[in-house]
Amino acid sequence: MDSGKDLQRELEGLRRLLAGDPASAVGGDYLVQPAKEKSLLTGSAVQALGIPYSQRPSGLFVPQSLASGPAPIDLVATYITYQELTGTDCTWPDIATILKATNLGQVLEFTSKWLAKWTFEEQSQVDSSYIETNFRGARQRSASSLMRDGRVIVAPQMLHVLCKLALLLCPGDADRIPDETLALLPLGIGELLGNENRQDEVGEVHVNGIPASLTQELISNQHFNQRIDVASALGRFTRRWREIPNESPHADLGSMEDLFTAAVGVTFDELEIVAIAIYSCMLGGAPSFFSEDFFGGIGLPKGRALAALNVISCSLPKLREAIVADFNELGGGFAWSISAFERFPVIWAEDAIVITDPKLLISRVFGWLPFFDVYSTLAKKQKGQFRDYAGRISEKYATEVISSIAPQALGKRFYTEDDLRAAYGSNLKVADAALDYGDCWIVIDISTRQLMRGSVAATSAEDVKKDLDALAVKKAHQIQSTINCLRDNESALTGHDGIPNRRFIPVVIASEGFPVSPFTTSMIEDALRNEGVLQDQDIDPLQIMDTTELELIEALEEKGISTFAKVLRGKPQAGLARMPVRDYISIELGLFPERSSRLNGLWKKPFERMRLKAFPDEEPLL
Template sequence: MDAGVRLAQQIEAMSQMLAEVEPASLRTSYLADPSAGNPVLQGSTATALVPRWNERPSGLWVPASSQEPAPIDLTAVFLTPEEIFGFRLTSGYTESQLQRLPLEGVLRFCAMVLNALAVPGASVASVDHGFVDLVFNEPVRSRVLNLLQDKTRRLLVPQAFMLLARMAMETSPDALPPEVMEEGDVVGALFALTQTMGVFPDSGPTIIGDRPGTLGRELIANQHFNHNWSVAGFLARYARRWLQLPTEHQGEPGVVDLSQAYRDSTGVQFESLAAVAGYLWMVTTSGRFVIEPGELAVLNIPTEQVEAALALISTDLPGMREAVRSQLPAHRTEWSFDPFQQWPVLRLSEDRLLILDPRHLLNRAFGWLPMWDIKFPPPGHTKPAGHRKLAARAESTLRHLSEVYVSEVLHKITGDEGTTRRVYDDAELRVAFTAQGQRIADAAIDYPGTWIVIEVTTSQLRREAVTAVPGESQIEDIDKLLEELDQIDATIAALRRDEAALTGTSAIADRRYLPLLVLPEGFPVNPVTLTVIRERARARGLFQAPDTDPVEIVDIEELEMIEGIQEESGPSMLDILRSKQSGSLRNAAVRDHIFHVMRLHPNRPVRQSDLLEAALKPLADALPRPPQGQSRRENG
């Protein structure tokens, strides 16, 4: 076949491929651009609407544009002064402006935004846009709004407002001196901070192994500071751990009544603290962050109890100045806000109260921090006899009951009720595996073909670790978690040897094991921390058998998300964890996989409704009752 005939055949083949199925009348009715990046449908000159497809591991073909997110896609980047104003602000601009701004005015400015961001269900984008309309004129206003069209950009950064408040405590006067004719620029002072936030001479290694490095240390502190709990879930867990479980487990060795321990150690009724803090938080949800003088008098609580509760969670501005200035320089980083977390309520002039950040208020009264009051009673209160032992037993009780609560959630997740048996707690594991020196995990869940082996620890990162203080604190805290992982590994080995000792039936072939570490108080899971933990576990020889999956880490809220998914007949916990390990966010937190890869938005578990009511009962009982026949809502 000569070259001319071969060329004619090739042309005919191309013609059939491009236009064989296309009506001749259609070919002249439009223009086609068969250029690179604009593929056409076979047999036609029509441009394909979906140019490329990718095959997922499941075999499903999806448009290439619907790629699963990578961890970096979950990050947001704040705008810099150069982007906002068109130029960089001078070095020292924040300090120079704060010297010409009254302290209370700066605090009100910070509280305005921090409270708006903390309102349940608030849209960060809406708060950003509202701030733009409030403080910027043209052409800056339009420039910023255009930049915010990129959904990965942010204008308002909570860390910057906390840093501004901390710096104002050190720099701003109580009132402007007479010689100052013009107040400083609080907006510029705020955004000048972003020029230096997170900037370090040496960011450390960019490839993460078994140590986080400088950059990893900052990521851990950033994620810890910006982590937001569901308020409803947070209050529900408070009701169960602090109020209900101590009563249900009274009489057990080592368990104490936490409410009684709090009252004995502080002189404050636990219900009074809940009512006062609950009222202050309720006010912030309506958009107010300053409580007027005498407003708390509406509560049906003795005045001395209101004042005693306030004394625990508040301080005046001179007291906060002293607390901020007394922080050790070596422990002061861009994430160090301990005084504001200990005293989230600030006493202003004329007996007004200011809530700087409602998140700190909730954690101070309904999280772990009430234990701080038990361990360190207020100076004016006489410690009860045997106080040190009482405080130790109270902390041990809260840790134990936190583990009990996790067990309850696991049983709810698996539907382990009646004759169905899937969750084995540590008591059953200890009975089954009695070898001397055998280490036992807290629970094991029997799924078809797979055991999820679980250890629960209430250990929390130390202040040095969560505030990115240079040193070994983060590695030391992670190494403590490895001791918990060792218990999981030992339990997996016991199950592998003799599963029937626990279940009473022979093990099926090809069993797999998935280690799961539960930290009820939270842990910043990200590609850095998960890589470091897995690498350090590998160095210890943990979870290296071919039948064992990589370790996963969850907090209690993620478990409750899975509980909510189960109530909606969604995928099982095993399915969720397995799909995460093969997904694009395999090294991120479980919640990120649920939200951004599985695209699930679970409702809170049904049982939390009653718990939320129990948590708010002290406030409901303290609020004045509306006139008979008139609802409280009608009464305003």
């Protein structure tokens, strides 16, 4: 097999996915015939191209007629490499030698500091600070020059990998090393991992000639680097794990709060107070190292605060064991899997309490992981009951947001799964919700499925396929069934005759997130074509959104800026058609609405609960 031709095909496939096909869109020849009035390239007798070109933010030159909007490639970050700053190559033995002679505390201080800055600051701010703090002289000037050209230097993945390596290799009593030496290690790690990931995986090729190994890496990359919306996380936690279960506790198991307290020995209130106290201090610029005494001054008895901290923390030896166990269970995944840090974002070091990553702290306390705290303590039958119950709670929260989005004028416009079953029978597959926008229907199904570990860690192409089948293909069939019912007999649901020539917009809400990209979108399109589902002319392309994006739509609707239908109808024709909805709204449309009043009320409740529990005599915090 000709490896050169294979590489050329892979690069061409990447180019089409990321930048489109400008040559086919422009028509006519790029080169013009020689003529007196035509200009030549400076210093040569070569005639200039006849079409004016513009440079995209990514650095790619394209015809001006195609440069009006952003393309997926403009969202791709290119990192500064170790070789560019040092002029030499880095090897794994080099990194191991340095770490074996480096103080563990110094590395933990370094990685936690820059992960915190990445959480709280814009990428350009973090990069500038990293270069100014860690480099001097010619190396600093070189790094700054590369950054001005659009390159980035701080990558959370490389900081996490460095932290894992340090936990496994660094002694606790070694001397500190120069800051510049330590700051170069993440760049060397990135370069080495990049070289390793260039090897093609033997087996199925998924997307336009692109190897499965590269597709897996891109999925893991996007999942890993997704920034967290803290307000959304706090609001969703309040409603999903606290309010809805208290309003509708499980008939056999009881409420989520009681189950959680029985499982871990602390209350949600206590865990909230500890997490908010830590995060607020770090947001205000506090270092990521805390003393035990800090937890005696946050409004809880110190013993209760430390008990809550124990739920999300572990010792250095236990964390090392968790890192090794994770690697062994996955059969690899060292580059992408951070499940040990996700479970234990706080480390009890010898003389300090270290917050490895404030983003992971918020996800640990206010995300999906409290479910696993409870789930791991239940008997087999109870586990099935609890899993189904948690799924229904998550679906209910998403449905509440959809209900808030629904048009309010001209009668009923929002229809639930119960409405659809009542109209079309309980034996048919139906979606979870449908919104009537007059000229179109938005048909929505909700998935509470999380990406499988092999998908997150880029260790299993089979896990990626399972995720896509469950999230897209299975849900697409339910949406198609609902569309068929609406198309054939809309009046059974609405009570009035249907409007002719309506369009249908299929949407899957992935409540726990999904990495939408040109690659995953192409995979889903291929799968749906093979299934013959959602292929009719009156059906728009399937859109996959997470709950945070749904809340963004809610804000646009409430503020009168745009509508759900308008956003979804415009996206397939946009430059970022195959990117996440949030990117289309913020980057292509340039819309940044304030949070909805519903979410604004919810995300402040943990702060108010903290005030009432810990500081009852103080004024409201927000």
